[in-house]
Structure formats: C-alpha cells, structure tokens
Amino acid sequence: MTTIFDLPVSYFGLQFLIGLQNGAFYALLSLGLAVIFGMLNVINFAHGAQYMMGAFLAWLLLDIAGISYWWALLLVPLIMGLLGVVIERAFLRWLYDLDHLYGLLLTFGLVLIIEGLFVSVFGSSGLPYEKPQALAGAQRIPLAMITGNERDMMMIPLYRLWIVAVSIVCCFGTWYAIERTRLGSYLRAATENPALVRSFGINVSVLITLTYGFGVALAGFAGVLAAGVQALTPHMGSNLIIVVFAVVVIGGMGSILGSIITSFGLGIVEALARIAYPEASGVVVFAIMIVVLLMRPAGLFGREN
Numbered sequence: 460m461t462t463i464f465d466l467p468v469s470y471f472g473l474q475f476l477i478g479l480q481n482g483a484f485y486a487l488l489s490l491g492l493a494v495i496f497g498m499l500n501v502i503n504f505a506h507g508a509q510y511m512m513g514a515f516l517a518w519l520l521l522d523i524a525g526i527s528y529w530w531a532l533l534l535v536p537l538i539m540g541l542l543g544v545v546i547e548r549a550f551l552r553w554l555y556d557l558d559h560l561y562g563l564l565l566t567f568g569l570v571l572i573i574e575g576l577f578v579s580v581f582g583s584s585g586l587p588y589e590k591p592q593a594l595a596g597a598q599r600i601p602l603a604m605i606t607g608n609e610r611d612m613m614m615i616p617l618y619r620l621w622i623v624a625v626s627i628v629c630c631f632g633t634w635y636a637i638e639r640t641r642l643g644s645y646l647r648a649a650t651e652n653p654a655l656v657r658s659f660g661i662n663v664s665v666l667i668t669l670t671y672g673f674g675v676a677l678a679g680f681a682g683v684l685a686a687g688v689q690a691l692t693p694h695m696g697s698n699l700i701i702v703v704f705a706v707v708v709i710g711g712m713g714s715i716l717g718s719i720i721t722s723f724g725l726g727i728v729e730a731l732a733r734i735a736y737p738e739a740s741g742v743v744v745f746a747i748m749i750v751v752l753l754m755r756p757a758g759l760f761g762r763e764n
Contacts, residue, residue, distance in 0.1 A: 468602060469613040474730045480619045480688070482726020483626035484681055488703040489710065489718040490630050491677035494637070497713030498650050498670040501551055502559055505566040507700030508573040509675050513539050513682025514691050515577065518588050528591045528687070535683050536676035543675025547668050555667075570697070577693035585690025594618040594687070622684050629680065630719045637715055646670060705748045711761025721759060 488510060495503045516535050520526035526534065546569070554561045594617045602611035637643035646666055649656045653663045682696075689695065706725055710717030725744050733740040751759060 468611055471734065472600075472602070472613045473615075474734055475727065476615060476619055476623070478727040478730025479623045479723060480726070481729060482723035483623050484685060484699065485703055485706050485726055486630045486719050486722035487626055487677055487681035487684075488699065489706045489722050490633055490715060491674035491681075492703065492707050493710070493713055493715050493718040494633070494677075495671055495674040496707075497715065498646055499547075499551070499667055500555065500559065500650075501562040501566070501671075503566050503671075503674065504563055504700070505546075505569040505573070506674075506678050506703070507696030507698075508570045509539060509543070509678040509696070510682045510685070510699065511577070511691075511693060511696035512542075512573065513679030514588070514686040514695065515581065515586075515682075516679065517683045517686045518586055518691055521588065528589075528683070531683050532680065536680045539679030539682075540672040540676035543672035544668055546675070547671040551671065552664075552668075574693045574697065581691075581693060583692060583694070585692050588686035588691060590618050590687035594621050618687050622688070625684070626681075629677070633677070634715050634719060702744055705744050707758075709744075709748050709751050709758055711758030714758065714760040714762075717758060717760025 488506060492503060492506055495501055495506075513535050516538060517528070517531040520531050520534065521528070550565055550569075551562065554565060597614045597616045598620070600613045600615055601609070602613055637646060645656060645661055649661070649663045649666050656663050656666075685695070706722050707718055709725070710719075710721035725747065728747070729740055729743060732743045739746075755761075
C-alpha cells in the first residue's frame with residue numbers, strides 16, 4: 460500500500476472528498492448570502508437558522524407525511540422560499556434605506572427566536588434522518604493510475620459524491636442565471652439603478668422579494684443535503700454560519716463566483732490542515748480571512764469602492 464507521510468494514500472483521497480463536501484455546503488450557503496447581500500444589501504444572519512429549518516423540514520416530511528428524500532429536495536426549497544418571501548415582505552423591506560447594522564440585528568433576532576422555538580419543540584439532542592437507499596453505499600475506486608500500485612483502493616461514499624455533484628450544478632447554474640441571462644441582468648440593474656429599471660415597466664419590489672426567497676430556498680436545499688450526513692440539532696446552522704461568513708468575506712461580499720470558488724478551495728484547505736496539523740483545522744479559515752483583509756479588504760473577487 461502506497462503511503463504519504465506514513466498515511467495511506469486512500470486516506471488523503473477521503474479527506475479531499477470530505478473537504479469538497481464541506482466546501483459544497485459552504486458554497487450553497489455563501490451563495491445564498493452573496494445573492495441576498497449583492498441584490499438587497501442585507502446581511503442575512505438568519506441564513507444558518509434557515510439552513511437548519513430546511514433539514515428539520517425534511518425530517519418532518521419523512522416522519523409525519525412519509526415524503527421521501529427525493530421529494531423533500533423539491534418541496535423543502537419551495538416551502539423555505541415562500542417563508543423567505545414572508546420574512547422579506549413583513550420585516551426586511553422596511554430596512555433597505557437604513558444602515559446594514561439594522562438588517563444584521565433583525566436577522567440575528569430571528570435566529571434567537573427560531574432556535575429557541577426548535578429547542579423547546581425538538582430538544583438539543585440530534586435527530587437521525589435516513590438517507591435514500593440509492594445513495595447509501597460506497598464505490599470502490601482503484602488508485603493504480605495515480606500511485607502505480609494495483610493494491611491501492613479507495614472507498615468513496617456515494618452520498619458524499621452526490622452532495623458535491625449536485626452542489627456544483629446548483630451553484631454554477633445560479634451563477635449563470637444571474638450573470639448570463641436577461642433576468643439576471645434585470646436583477647443586477649435593479650441593485651444599481653432601480654429607478655431606471657422601473658421605467659422599463661419592471662416591478663423592482665417583486666424582484667427583490669423573489670431574490671430573498673431564492674436565497675432562503677438555497678439554504679433550505681443545503682439543509683436537506685446535510686440531513687443525510689449529520690444529526691439534526693437546532694444549533695447546526697449556528698455552528699456553520701460563522702465559517703460561511705468568513706468564506707463570503709474572503710471571496711468578496713456580493714461576489715457570486717468568488718463565493719463559489721472560495722468555498723470549495725477553503726473546504727479543501729481545511730481538510731489538508733486536518734491532516735497536517737489537526738489543531739489548526741478549526742481556525743485556518745479565519746487566519747486566511749485576516750490575511751486577505753489586510754492585503755485586499757474587498758476580498759479576493761470583490762470590487763474595490
């Protein structure tokens with residue numbers, strides 16, 4: 460068996476896959492944050508709680524209504540998107556002309572309310588969610604072409620591969636829709652010059668509402684994916700959103716492509732740090748954020764004002 464630093468090469472491959480999986484969750488959540496901030500100028504601190512709600516909603520659909528994982532992938536984003544529309548219409552629409560701090564405080568208050576309600580109903584212990592049987596196994600991958608040793612094999616969990624693949628499709632599909640389509644051009648124009656867009660007969664208010672709903676739907680979609688790989692707890696979003704905010708800052712606030720690339724890159728860096736120096740794996744993202752902010756305050760892909 461081929462080894463690197465006295466560790467099997469298959470171990471490195473598995474850690475790399477875990478890094479891609481973590482990067483996939485970072486990408487989906489940071490993408491939603493980037494879309495909401497870029498289009499609405501609102502720092503949505505409730506994004507982690509909305510991610511958690513998506514996971515619990517998938518669990519409720521399966522436990523109460525018997526709705527499978529595959530249907531949950533479709534229904535949960537729709538339900539969460541509608542919830543996002545309600546939140547935007549009821550609360551956020553009044554804050555667009557105010558300082559960013561007001562939106563941050565409001566969404567932080569929503570986090571406290573949502574998590575408190577879920578703790579009182581479901582408790583703090585983790586709930587299991589059964590992943591679909593089609594993705595429950597693992598695929599044996601030969602590494603002989605890389606190492607030259609026919610004995611080198613790697614077992615790759617199918618569900619982790621599924622998370623990475625569907626996240627890449629979803630993220631770059633969103634980027635293409637916003638950057639390369641007419642609807643995306645309307646959205647970008649509405650953030651720069653809403654009066655001009657209104658002169659073409661386009662309802663800017665509806666565009667903004669749908670944009671926030673879409674960002675929340677992405678968080679719900681990520682929550683369904685996460686339900687198959689971790690126990691569901693009311694604080695699962697809070698544990699992740701701080702890292703996601705760091706990812707968004709590194710990539711550049713409002714930069715969609717920057718959020719996607721940075722998310723997968725930092726997921727891999729975290730995984731490699733876990734191999735080289737496990738104690739630093741939890742802080743490596745924040746160390747990189749400090750360096751990036753010192754050298755380029757707008758982020759790697761952000762625009763300097």
